Amino acid sequence: xxxxxxxxxxxxxxxxxxxxxxxxxxxxxxxxxxxxxxxxxxxxxxxxxxxxxxxxxxxxxxxxxxxxxxxxxxxxxxxxxxxxxxxxxxxxxxxxxxxxxxxxxxxxxxxxxxxxxxxxxxxxxxxxxxxxxxxxxxxxxxxxxxxxxxxxxxxxxxxxxxxxxxxxxxxxxxxxxxxxxxxxxxxxxxxxxxxxxxxxxxxxxxxxxxxxxxxxxxxxxxxxxxxxxxxxxxxxxxxxxxxxxxxxxxxxxxxxxxxxxxxxxxxxxxxxxxxxxxx
Amino acid sequence: xxxxxxxxxxxxxxxxxxxxxxxxxxxxxxxxxxxxxxxxxxxxxxxxxxxxxxxxxxxxxxxxxxxxxxxxxxxxxxxxxxxxxxxxxxxxxxxxxxxxxxxxxxxxxxxxxxxxxxxxxxxxxxxxxxxxxxxxxxxxxxxxxxxxxxxxxxxxxxxxxxxxxxxxxxxxxxxxxxxxxxxxxxxxxxxxxxxxxxxxxxxxxxxxxxxxxxxxxxxxxxxxxxxxxxxxxxxxxxxxxxxxxxxxxxxxxxxxxxxxxxxxxxxxxxxxxxxxxxxxxxxxxxxxxxxxxxxxxxxxxxxxxxxxxxxxxxxxxxxxxxxxxxxxxxxxxxxxxxxxxxxxxxxxxxxxxx
Numbered sequence: 001x002x003x004x005x006x007x008x009x010x011x012x013x014x015x016x017x018x019x020x021x022x023x024x025x026x027x028x029x030x031x032x033x034x035x036x037x038x039x040x041x042x043x044x045x046x047x048x049x050x051x052x053x054x055x056x057x058x059x060x061x062x063x064x065x066x067x068x069x070x071x072x073x074x075x076x077x078x079x080x081x082x083x084x085x086x087x088x089x090x091x092x093x094x095x096x097x098x099x100x101x102x103x104x105x106x107x108x109x110x111x112x113x114x115x116x117x118x119x120x121x122x123x124x125x126x127x128x129x130x131x132x133x134x135x136x137x138x139x140x141x142x143x144x145x146x147x148x149x150x151x152x153x154x155x156x157x158x159x160x161x162x163x164x165x166x167x168x169x170x171x172x173x174x175x176x177x178x179x180x181x182x183x184x185x186x187x188x189x190x191x192x193x194x195x196x197x198x199x200x201x202x203x204x205x206x207x208x209x210x211x212x213x214x215x216x217x218x219x220x221x222x223x224x225x226x227x228x229x230x231x232x233x234x235x236x237x238x239x240x241x242x243x244x245x246x247x248x249x250x251x252x253x254x255x256x257x258x259x260x261x262x263x264x265x266x267x268x269x270x271x272x273x274x275x276x277x278x279x
Numbered sequence: 280x281x282x283x284x285x286x287x288x289x290x291x292x293x294x295x296x297x298x299x300x301x302x303x304x305x306x307x308x309x310x311x312x313x314x315x316x317x318x319x320x321x322x323x324x325x326x327x328x329x330x331x332x333x334x335x336x337x338x339x340x341x342x343x344x345x346x347x348x349x350x351x352x353x354x355x356x357x358x359x360x361x362x363x364x365x366x367x368x369x370x371x372x373x374x375x376x377x378x379x380x381x382x383x384x385x386x387x388x389x390x391x392x393x394x395x396x397x398x399x400x401x402x403x404x405x406x407x408x409x410x411x412x413x414x415x416x417x418x419x420x421x422x423x424x425x426x427x428x429x430x431x432x433x434x435x436x437x438x439x440x441x442x443x444x445x446x447x448x449x450x451x452x453x454x455x456x457x458x459x460x461x462x463x464x465x466x467x468x469x470x471x472x473x474x475x476x477x478x479x480x481x482x483x484x485x486x487x488x489x490x491x492x493x494x495x496x497x498x499x500x501x502x503x504x505x506x507x508x509x510x511x512x513x514x515x516x517x518x519x520x521x522x523x524x525x526x527x528x529x530x531x532x533x534x535x536x537x538x539x540x541x542x543x544x545x546x547x548x549x550x551x552x553x554x555x556x557x558x559x560x561x562x563x564x565x566x567x568x569x570x571x572x573x574x575x576x577x578x579x580x581x582x583x584x585x586x587x588x589x590x591x592x593x594x595x596x597x598x599x600x601x602x603x604x605x606x607x608x609x610x611x612x613x614x615x616x617x618x619x620x621x622x623x624x625x626x627x628x629x630x631x632x633x
Contacts (some may be wrong), residue, residue, distance in 0.1 A: 125505060150610040246616075
């Protein structure tokens with residue numbers, strides 16, 4: 001095959017993906033950027049929508065809240081998912097792994113909205129969690145779990161533990177058992193071989209899952225809206241608020257682009273320090 | 280112009296999906312309606328479709344801004360009728376969207392005069408919107424859990440007596456209207472100068488509140504006992520679940536309540552104006568009004584005083600008390616664009632605890 005025909009095949013292969021990205025990412029992105037600079041119909045360009053964000057503490061706080069919630073969710077999800085994936089990969093017998101994985105992702109089969117409302121009922125004052133804790137004598141009276149940041153975090157973690165388990169499990173299964181054996185042969189204890197050999201080798205898988213968790217959580221509207229009780233606003237809620245009654249697409253677009261910039265920074269951080277491209 | 284073009288670009292796929300989703304077709308016997316959820320009830324639509332042979336394709340939306348955005352992203356003629364807050368009819372007229380309605384073909388004499396809101400629905404001497412349903416943003420509560428007498432005054436907005444048992448309906452205009460009434464302001468005369476005093480009331484409300492809830496969460500909060508009081512609630516949240524929860528009720532405090540009102544409007548570019556008018560006439564008929572008032576999504580008072588409600592339904596909606604309620608009610612705040620923005624920002628500050 002000559003160089004020219006090889007190039008043609010290459011272009012033919014990537015063209016659908018390029019077109020897809022152009023139509024569903026680049027064009028909407030440009031449209032949003034233009035829209036964000038036109039706060040009022042019929043008037044010229046203005047940075048008012050951006051200025052508003054940087055000068056209004058309640059808008060700023062939405063970004064801070066989003067970052068805090070997302071960081072908490074990502075850390076808890078990783079801490080829960082890693083041992084879960086480990087057990088699935090190395091302790092559950094191979095013939096049961098498929099079933100165990102299916103059970104792990106079973107909650108994915110229900111609607112996201114329905115699942116969030118279900119959590120609202122579970123976490124309510126008279127819900128399963130509070131009733132159980134009170135009946136077991138662990139609490140003297142119900143505590144407020146629904147309509148709090150804790151409710152939002154619980155709803156997110158339930159979802160993202162499943163996602164992270166899958167990515168980490170895939171990474172663990174790719175590891176040759178010889179790495180562990182070699183470390184043990186060289187005198188490392190089980191813990192040492194995990195910390196110095198296994199963990200670094202599975203870090204790319206963890207970071208891929210953590211980054212996906214970060215991106216999906218920071219842009220999610222449903223969970224904080226249903227489980228957070230609107231006791232604080234996160235960025236997606238603030239964005240939706242601009243559209244609901246007033247149809248303020250300039251502010252909504254500006255806030256969306258700011259959120260996208262934050263995600264881009266997170267991606268660059270992950271890509272540079274953790275070599276995400278190797279995963 | 281650029282802005283308009285980019286909006287069209289941005290929303291083209293959304294509009295296409297909306298139309299596909301609502302089975303919009305070119306048939307003359309199809310009616311495409313942009314509606315609130317109460318109009319999607321088959322119990323409301325089927326009698327009309329059976330009687331006329333006109334298929335009603337509905338697309339639900341929440342909030343005038345979202346509704347007008349869908350229209351913006353559609354082609355002229357895609358939509359035939361729209362449900363809209365009566366105070367927002369003017370916004371549609373200013374965009375050149377609506378067709379004047381023929382008053383002589385509508386049951387004007389049967390509509391409660393207080394809810395016609397001509398100052399919002401009649402522009403340049405022509406009627407562009409006709410009220411179909413109304414109610415109150417007021418105090419909804421569980422009467423087995425609270426002192427009913429205390430619910431008869433807007434002092435309940437700021438009292439700490441029910442701290443942690445209060446939910447606030449998440450819509451800034453009516454709740455800020457209530458807050459304004461609590462400090463003796465008229466909802467129709469609000470200015471920017473009133474905002475600091477309103478903010479003070481909002482902050483006190485928030486300090487006592489467990490959550491700031493949307494429509495579904497408001498109902499859930501009252502129904503599950505998560506909250507005993509809903510500020511901004513009313514018959515629209517309690518009536519639909521009154522049979523299962525007979526202790527849920529609402530009051531119209533002595534200071535009054537905020538009157539909400541939804542209207543039907545016909546699109547100027549509709550290709551099915553005859554069908555659109557038939558639909559509006561059906562919705563305003565006694566039968567259509569009864570079905571709309573008791574829609575599975577949410578209940579509300581029918582605008583037509585002759586609505587064919589049965590005695591139980593009238594009791595739940597407190598139909599016979601309406602003259603007194605309407606006297607005390609004040610109109611929904613209809614701020615200018617700038618004031619609206621400032622009110623929304625104030626609401627954001629309240630939620631963020633600032």
